[in-house]
Amino acid sequence: MGAALYIHIPFCTKRCGYCDFYTVAGQENAIPAYVQAVQDELARYAADPYIQSLTFETLYFGGGTPSLLSPAQLGAIIERAQALLHFAQNTELTVEANPGTVDVAKLSAYREAGVNRISIGIQSFCESELHFLERNHTVDVGVQGVEDARKAGFENISIDLIFALPGQTPARWQENLRRAVELQPQHISAYNLTYEPGTPLTTRLQQQRFRKLSEAGERALQVLTIEILQQHDYGQYEISNFAKSGFASHHNQKYWDGSPYLGIGAAAHSFLQNRRFWNVSNYTHYIRHMAQGDSVVAGEEQLQPDVRSFELLYLGLRQRKGVDLSAFEREVGVSLIEKYAAPLSRLFDRSFDDSRLNRALTEGCEKIQSLLLTIEGGFLKLTDEGLLVCDAICAEFA
Numbered sequence: 001m002g003a004a005l006y007i008h009i010p011f012c013t014k015r016c017g018y019c020d021f022y023t024v025a026g027q028e029n030a031i032p033a034y035v036q037a038v039q040d041e042l043a044r045y046a047a048d049p050y051i052q053s054l055t056f057e058t059l060y061f062g063g064g065t066p067s068l069l070s071p072a073q074l075g076a077i078i079e080r081a082q083a084l085l086h087f088a089q090n091t092e093l094t095v096e097a098n099p100g101t102v103d104v105a106k107l108s109a110y111r112e113a114g115v116n117r118i119s120i121g122i123q124s125f126c127e128s129e130l131h132f133l134e135r136n137h138t139v140d141v142g143v144q145g146v147e148d149a150r151k152a153g154f155e156n157i158s159i160d161l162i163f164a165l166p167g168q169t170p171a172r173w174q175e176n177l178r179r180a181v182e183l184q185p186q187h188i189s190a191y192n193l194t195y196e197p198g199t200p201l202t203t204r205l206q207q208q209r210f211r212k213l214s215e216a217g218e219r220a221l222q223v224l225t226i227e228i229l230q231q232h233d234y235g236q237y238e239i240s241n242f243a244k245s246g247f248a249s250h251h252n253q254k255y256w257d258g259s260p261y262l263g264i265g266a267a268a269h270s271f272l273q274n275r276r277f278w279n280v281s282n283y284t285h286y287i288r289h290m291a292q293g294d295s296v297v298a299g300e301e302q303l304q305p306d307v308r309s310f311e312l313l314y315l316g317l318r319q320r321k322g323v324d325l326s327a328f329e330r331e332v333g334v335s336l337i338e339k340y341a342a343p344l345s346r347l348f349d350r351s352f353d354d355s356r357l358n359r360a361l362t363e364g365c366e367k368i369q370s371l372l373l374t375i376e377g378g379f380l381k382l383t384d385e386g387l388l389v390c391d392a393i394c395a396e397f398a
């Protein structure tokens with residue numbers, strides 16, 4: 001199975017009020033030392049025989065704002081990774097970029113360094129929404145970022161949008177989608193705004209400085225998103241992700257399909273040989289520990305079978321294609337239908353105690369359908385209605 005490599009760049013020019021990623025603002029002078037530490041961490045893993053047995057099919061620079069790195073800094077990390085690890089011929093190499101941190105020259109140099117996919121954090125085409133989210137750019141600068149990426153020769157451009165802002169009407173969200181489609185990116189991620197514990201935005205909500213959109217309002221905007229993007233040939237392949245044919249993100253699919261992934265950098269998470277572990281969420285500690293030859297791993301967990309099964313189920317159901325029942329059984333050692341017979345019986349309103357039926361469903365020779373779920377072609381998947389209440393359905397299996 002192909003693996004994924006993730007490199008976390010925690011630097012941002014300014015913190016956005018809704019963000020709960022590990023990022024720091026105004027510390028760009030630490031970037032050179034951080035870039036060196038990332039290369040050193042890659043070298044540590046290169047000595048591991050299991051890592052050497054993997055073929056990496058994706059490399060993803062996420063953050064933070066990876067586009068704060070100069071082409072030389074980014075290129076140095078890519079070159080080092082390619083020298084130390086095995087990559088597939090057609091590796092998908094993505095960099096997340098924030099508007100205002102890139103121009104045509106920088107993006108062209110990224111391409112020369114091997115980057116073949118760019119993901120731009122537009123978030124909204126409405127100035128007041130950008131202000132509410134405390135983004136550090138205007139609408140025009142966001143649009144410019146996409147146009148510059150195209151001028152630089154990128155043929156695989158993704159944009160991120162956020163919906164369900166307080167007071168956001170279907171008409172206003174529709175206008176956002178219209179502008180997004182007009183820009184013709186190959187990929188669009190549309191995320192429902194979430195209020196994460198401890199963020200400044202959540203504090204403002206708790207202080208009742210605004211009212212969040214109702215759940216019904218959120219769902220209406222989600223339905224609108226699916227409708228409009230599908231009308232423009234953006235297929236929904238995961239709850240929040242839409243792509244033109246052939247442009248689904250390979251990197252994200254690796255997370256959702258349970259592939260091994262290696263995370264490099266402060267706060268980066270890895271999943272290898274059924275073990276999840278994560279690095280220290282402090283860039284100064286990360287740089288110092290790396291320089292001193294100390295471990296940067298802050299914690300780990302061996303995934304228990306129940307945790308792993310639920311994770312495979314949850315990640316599979318978020319995707320349109322659903323959970324591959326044969327792959328589930330191969331990894332977990334028991335058929336999904338047997339393991340979750342009780343919740344499935346509730347959700348389908350029928351019994352799953354016939355082992356011949358269960359085998360036929362797993363092998364793809366039978367199909368059964370309820371309002372919310374389908375088992376078809378050897379996959380368990382949500383229907384259109386089910387996708388809108390995915391979290392509630394997953395809770396049934398927990």
Ligand code: SF4
Nearest residue numbers: 012015016019063064
């Ligand atoms: S630019 Fe992105 S990573 Fe940085 S603070 Fe804003 S949302 Fe978080």
